[in-house]
Amino acid sequence: MSAIHLKDLNIFYGDTQVVHDVTLDVAAGESFALVGESGSGKSTILKAIMGLAPDWTGAIEVDGKPRSHGPDRAFSRQCQMVFQDPYGSLHPRKTIDATLAEPLLIHGLKNRDARVVELLGEVGLDARFRFRFPHQLSGGQRQRVAIARALALEPRFLLLDEPTSALDVSIQAEILNLLKRLRKERGLTYLMVTHNLPVVAFMCDRLAVMRHGRIEEIASAEALKTGALATPYARELYRLSNPEETAEEQP
Numbered sequence: 001m002s003a004i005h006l007k008d009l010n011i012f013y014g015d016t017q018v019v020h021d022v023t024l025d026v027a028a029g030e031s032f033a034l035v036g037e038s039g040s041g042k043s044t045i046l047k048a049i050m051g052l053a054p055d056w057t058g059a060i061e062v063d064g065k066p067r068s069h070g071p072d073r074a075f076s077r078q079c080q081m082v083f084q085d086p087y088g089s090l091h092p093r094k095t096i097d098a099t100l101a102e103p104l105l106i107h108g109l110k111n112r113d114a115r116v117v118e119l120l121g122e123v124g125l126d127a128r129f130r131f132r133f134p135h136q137l138s139g140g141q142r143q144r145v146a147i148a149r150a151l152a153l154e155p156r157f158l159l160l161d162e163p164t165s166a167l168d169v170s171i172q173a174e175i176l177n178l179l180k181r182l183r184k185e186r187g188l189t190y191l192m193v194t195h196n197l198p199v200v201a202f203m204c205d206r207l208a209v210m211r212h213g214r215i216e217e218i219a220s221a222e223a224l225k226t227g228a229l230a231t232p233y234a235r236e237l238y239r240l241s242n243p244e245e246t247a248e249e250q251p
């Protein structure tokens, strides 16, 4: 059984269809990437899975359970999303403590104080950050808080939407290492949007290459590392992310 199963998924914003007939399966414990040009519908797929883009047809199943079109509390305990911009996704007037305690409160979980401190530790933040506000943290620290919030309900599936692309290059590797460690320790399943193929090679087992709202190709990260991709568009993406090889190929 797939951990995340999408079948013939079509997603619409009003009259405009932005995702066409997407079918893919992510195995339990797998890290799977969606890559492709801007506007190809990658983030929209994550949003539909989370219930944030409710106008869709086809099937979305997570852990064998079909997802309804509306809010689903049981679902959100299982599956959480981390957004690209941690500054935008954290409430500016809430302390880190309030941000991390909120999902625990909503779901009626006890021992919230201890759990908030534990969550900070799990993402490598000192307890002294607890009563600070987002603007008092660096971009990397804010993304750590966003990851801690996503982990608060102990989900098994994380949807990661460009989780490092808003960060300084020097910080990106730290956050990628954190995500890699958390996945290993917790047996998490990742579905991740990125435009960065080296990130896919570092973090993921397989990838789907998307273009104009459709999947062009599903490949292994191994095929990505060696450039053994089947479709011209995927090969072009590979060439663009390996400029040295492109240069060598020139006559």
Ligand SMILES: Nc1ncnc2c1ncn2[C@@H]1O[C@H](COP(=O)(O)OP(=O)(O)OP(=O)(O)O)[C@@H](O)[C@H]1O
Binding pocket: 013, 018, 036, 037, 038, 039, 040, 041, 042, 043, 044, 045, 193, 195
């Ligand atoms: N809330 C919205 N209302 C209407 N159209 C939208 C909305 N969000 C996205 N779109 C459109 O849907 C299409 C797919 O967008 P989406 O953000 O999923 O692409 P993407 O592949 O994730 O791109 P990027 O890499 O730039 O984030 C784009 O044409 C975009 O303009």
